Amino acid sequence: MTRPAPHIVKAKLHEIDVRNASDRRKRDREPFSVAAARPNEIQRILADRYGRELPDDDAGRDDAFVMVNALAWRPNAQRRIPSWLSLWAPWMPADEVQALTAKLIAKPYRWGPDTIGKRLNLMDVDRTRLKITTIGGVDVGKAERLARRKQRARQREEQRRRANGSKTRAEYEAQSVSRSKPWEALGMSRARWYRLGKPAAETSPCAA
Numbered sequence: 001m002t003r004p005a006p007h008i009v010k011a012k013l014h015e016i017d018v019r020n021a022s023d024r025r026k027r028d029r030e031p032f033s034v035a036a037a038r039p040n041e042i043q044r045i046l047a048d049r050y051g052r053e054l055p056d057d058d059a060g061r062d063d064a065f066v067m068v069n070a071l072a073w074r075p076n077a078q079r080r081i082p083s084w085l086s087l088w089a090p091w092m093p094a095d096e097v098q099a100l101t102a103k104l105i106a107k108p109y110r111w112g113p114d115t116i117g118k119r120l121n122l123m124d125v126d127r128t129r130l131k132i133t134t135i136g137g138v139d140v141g142k143a144e145r146l147a148r149r150k151q152r153a154r155q156r157e158e159q160r161r162r163a164n165g166s167k168t169r170a171e172y173e174a175q176s177v178s179r180s181k182p183w184e185a186l187g188m189s190r191a192r193w194y195r196l197g198k199p200a201a202e203t204s205p206c207a208a
Contacts, residue, residue: 034134035070036074037133037134038135039070039071041130041132041133042120043088044130045120045130045132045135048126050063053088053089054088063120064089065100066116066119066120067088068084068104069109070116071084072104072105073108077101077105078105081097081100081101082097082098085100085101112136113135114136117135117136117138118138120135121138122138123138123139124138182198186199
Protein backbone atom coordinates (compact mmCIF):
# COMPACT_ATOMS: atom_id res chain seq x y z
CA MET A 1 0.00 0.00 0.00
CA THR A 2 1.39 3.38 -1.05
CA ARG A 3 1.89 5.85 1.79
CA PRO A 4 0.10 9.20 1.19
CA ALA A 5 2.26 12.20 0.45
CA PRO A 6 3.28 14.29 3.50
CA HIS A 7 1.17 17.28 2.44
CA ILE A 8 -1.92 15.03 2.17
CA VAL A 9 -1.31 13.57 5.64
CA LYS A 10 -0.85 17.08 7.05
CA ALA A 11 -4.08 18.26 5.44
CA LYS A 12 -5.99 15.28 6.83
CA LEU A 13 -4.63 15.87 10.33
CA HIS A 14 -5.61 19.53 10.11
CA GLU A 15 -9.10 18.53 9.02
CA ILE A 16 -9.40 16.19 12.02
CA ASP A 17 -8.22 18.95 14.40
CA VAL A 18 -10.78 21.39 12.98
CA ARG A 19 -13.57 18.83 13.28
CA ASN A 20 -12.59 17.97 16.87
CA ALA A 21 -12.49 21.64 17.81
CA SER A 22 -15.95 22.11 16.32
CA ASP A 23 -17.26 19.14 18.28
CA ARG A 24 -15.82 20.57 21.51
CA ARG A 25 -17.51 23.91 20.87
CA LYS A 26 -20.82 22.15 20.27
CA ARG A 27 -20.46 20.21 23.52
CA ASP A 28 -19.64 23.41 25.39
CA ARG A 29 -22.84 24.99 24.05
CA GLU A 30 -25.08 22.08 24.99
CA PRO A 31 -27.69 23.09 27.60
CA PHE A 32 -27.80 21.38 30.95
CA SER A 33 -29.60 18.04 30.76
CA VAL A 34 -31.07 16.34 33.84
CA ALA A 35 -31.12 13.01 31.99
CA ALA A 36 -27.39 13.30 31.32
CA ALA A 37 -26.43 14.56 34.79
CA ARG A 38 -28.52 12.18 36.87
CA PRO A 39 -26.62 8.90 36.16
CA ASN A 40 -23.38 10.63 37.15
CA GLU A 41 -24.93 11.83 40.40
CA ILE A 42 -26.40 8.41 41.21
CA GLN A 43 -23.00 6.83 40.63
CA ARG A 44 -21.43 9.44 42.92
CA ILE A 45 -23.88 8.44 45.67
CA LEU A 46 -23.27 4.72 45.16
CA ALA A 47 -19.50 5.14 45.13
CA ASP A 48 -19.69 7.08 48.38
CA ARG A 49 -21.90 4.41 49.90
CA TYR A 50 -20.32 1.18 48.62
CA GLY A 51 -16.99 1.93 47.00
CA ARG A 52 -16.63 0.45 43.50
CA GLU A 53 -19.11 -2.44 43.62
CA LEU A 54 -22.71 -2.85 44.75
CA PRO A 55 -23.40 -5.51 47.38
CA ASP A 56 -25.01 -8.75 46.27
CA ASP A 57 -28.20 -8.25 48.28
CA ASP A 58 -31.61 -6.61 48.07
CA ALA A 59 -30.18 -3.13 48.70
CA GLY A 60 -27.61 -3.56 45.94
CA ARG A 61 -30.22 -4.81 43.48
CA ASP A 62 -32.58 -1.94 44.28
CA ASP A 63 -29.83 0.64 43.81
CA ALA A 64 -28.85 -1.05 40.55
CA PHE A 65 -32.48 -0.79 39.44
CA VAL A 66 -32.46 2.96 40.11
CA MET A 67 -29.26 3.43 38.12
CA VAL A 68 -30.40 1.26 35.22
CA ASN A 69 -33.63 3.23 35.02
CA ALA A 70 -31.61 6.47 34.75
CA LEU A 71 -29.41 4.97 32.04
CA ALA A 72 -32.49 3.80 30.12
CA TRP A 73 -33.24 7.46 29.30
CA ARG A 74 -29.80 7.96 27.71
CA PRO A 75 -28.74 7.27 24.11
CA ASN A 76 -27.25 3.82 23.47
CA ALA A 77 -28.90 2.46 26.61
CA GLN A 78 -28.73 -1.06 25.19
CA ARG A 79 -24.95 -0.82 25.43
CA ARG A 80 -24.60 1.44 28.47
CA ILE A 81 -26.64 -0.68 30.90
CA PRO A 82 -24.85 -4.05 30.54
CA SER A 83 -21.52 -2.26 30.55
CA TRP A 84 -22.32 -0.46 33.81
CA LEU A 85 -23.71 -3.61 35.46
CA SER A 86 -20.62 -5.61 34.51
CA LEU A 87 -18.51 -3.15 36.51
CA TRP A 88 -20.79 -2.37 39.43
CA ALA A 89 -22.72 -5.65 39.77
CA PRO A 90 -20.43 -8.36 38.37
CA TRP A 91 -22.28 -10.89 40.53
CA MET A 92 -25.52 -10.38 38.58
CA PRO A 93 -26.30 -13.32 36.24
CA ALA A 94 -26.30 -12.61 32.50
CA ASP A 95 -29.97 -13.53 32.11
CA GLU A 96 -30.92 -11.11 34.90
CA VAL A 97 -28.88 -8.36 33.23
CA GLN A 98 -30.64 -8.99 29.93
CA ALA A 99 -34.09 -9.06 31.52
CA LEU A 100 -33.51 -5.87 33.52
CA THR A 101 -32.08 -4.07 30.49
CA ALA A 102 -34.97 -5.06 28.22
CA LYS A 103 -37.60 -4.20 30.84
CA LEU A 104 -36.43 -0.67 31.58
CA ILE A 105 -35.50 0.25 28.02
CA ALA A 106 -39.00 -0.77 26.93
CA LYS A 107 -40.67 1.37 29.62
CA PRO A 108 -38.42 3.44 31.88
CA TYR A 109 -39.93 5.10 34.94
CA ARG A 110 -40.25 8.88 34.88
CA TRP A 111 -39.17 9.58 38.46
CA GLY A 112 -38.89 13.04 39.95
CA PRO A 113 -36.05 14.21 42.24
CA ASP A 114 -37.87 13.34 45.47
CA THR A 115 -38.87 9.87 44.28
CA ILE A 116 -35.27 8.99 43.41
CA GLY A 117 -34.08 10.50 46.69
CA LYS A 118 -36.45 8.21 48.60
CA ARG A 119 -35.42 5.16 46.57
CA LEU A 120 -31.78 5.89 47.38
CA ASN A 121 -32.55 7.04 50.95
CA LEU A 122 -30.39 10.11 50.33
CA MET A 123 -30.04 12.41 53.34
CA ASP A 124 -29.71 16.13 52.77
CA VAL A 125 -26.34 16.33 54.48
CA ASP A 126 -24.95 13.77 52.01
CA ARG A 127 -26.74 15.47 49.13
CA THR A 128 -24.97 18.73 49.97
CA ARG A 129 -21.60 17.11 50.59
CA LEU A 130 -21.67 15.23 47.27
CA LYS A 131 -22.98 18.29 45.38
CA ILE A 132 -26.10 16.52 44.13
CA THR A 133 -28.52 18.81 42.31
CA THR A 134 -30.96 16.59 40.37
CA ILE A 135 -31.95 14.29 43.24
CA GLY A 136 -33.86 15.31 46.36
CA GLY A 137 -33.11 14.52 49.99
CA VAL A 138 -35.53 12.44 52.04
CA ASP A 139 -35.40 14.86 54.98
CA VAL A 140 -35.73 18.16 53.06
CA GLY A 141 -38.72 18.85 50.81
CA LYS A 142 -38.84 20.59 47.45
CA ALA A 143 -40.15 23.89 48.89
CA GLU A 144 -37.26 24.16 51.34
CA ARG A 145 -34.71 23.32 48.67
CA LEU A 146 -36.18 26.01 46.42
CA ALA A 147 -36.01 28.57 49.24
CA ARG A 148 -32.37 27.71 49.88
CA ARG A 149 -31.60 27.97 46.16
CA LYS A 150 -33.13 31.45 46.04
CA GLN A 151 -31.18 32.47 49.13
CA ARG A 152 -27.92 31.30 47.54
CA ALA A 153 -28.81 33.23 44.37
CA ARG A 154 -29.38 36.39 46.42
CA GLN A 155 -26.06 35.91 48.18
CA ARG A 156 -24.24 35.46 44.85
CA GLU A 157 -25.88 38.60 43.49
CA GLU A 158 -24.94 40.52 46.65
CA GLN A 159 -21.33 39.35 46.32
CA ARG A 160 -21.29 40.39 42.66
CA ARG A 161 -22.59 43.84 43.52
CA ARG A 162 -20.04 44.23 46.33
CA ALA A 163 -17.27 43.23 43.92
CA ASN A 164 -18.49 45.95 41.55
CA GLY A 165 -18.24 48.56 44.28
CA SER A 166 -21.89 48.87 45.29
CA LYS A 167 -22.62 49.85 48.88
CA THR A 168 -24.56 47.71 51.26
CA ARG A 169 -27.91 49.04 52.41
CA ALA A 170 -26.49 49.68 55.87
CA GLU A 171 -23.66 51.75 54.39
CA TYR A 172 -26.07 53.65 52.23
CA GLU A 173 -28.41 54.41 55.11
CA ALA A 174 -25.53 55.46 57.34
CA GLN A 175 -24.58 58.07 54.77
CA SER A 176 -28.08 59.16 53.91
CA VAL A 177 -29.44 62.59 54.77
CA SER A 178 -32.02 61.14 57.12
CA ARG A 179 -29.29 59.53 59.19
CA SER A 180 -26.73 62.32 59.15
CA LYS A 181 -29.31 65.14 59.81
CA PRO A 182 -27.11 68.00 58.58
CA TRP A 183 -29.73 70.61 59.67
CA GLU A 184 -28.98 69.82 63.31
CA ALA A 185 -25.29 70.70 62.82
CA LEU A 186 -26.43 74.04 61.38
CA GLY A 187 -28.87 74.73 64.23
CA MET A 188 -31.98 74.89 62.04
CA SER A 189 -35.09 72.84 61.38
CA ARG A 190 -35.26 70.26 58.67
CA ALA A 191 -37.94 72.26 56.79
CA ARG A 192 -35.79 75.44 56.79
CA TRP A 193 -32.75 73.47 55.67
CA TYR A 194 -34.71 72.25 52.63
CA ARG A 195 -36.08 75.78 51.96
CA LEU A 196 -32.55 77.16 51.89
CA GLY A 197 -31.54 74.56 49.28
CA LYS A 198 -29.75 72.07 51.54
CA PRO A 199 -26.84 74.30 52.48
CA ALA A 200 -23.53 72.97 53.74
CA ALA A 201 -22.11 74.27 56.99
CA GLU A 202 -19.62 76.63 55.36
CA THR A 203 -22.25 78.30 53.13
CA SER A 204 -25.28 78.45 55.43
CA PRO A 205 -26.59 81.72 56.88
CA CYS A 206 -26.42 80.25 60.37
CA ALA A 207 -22.78 79.32 59.93
CA ALA A 208 -22.05 82.88 58.86
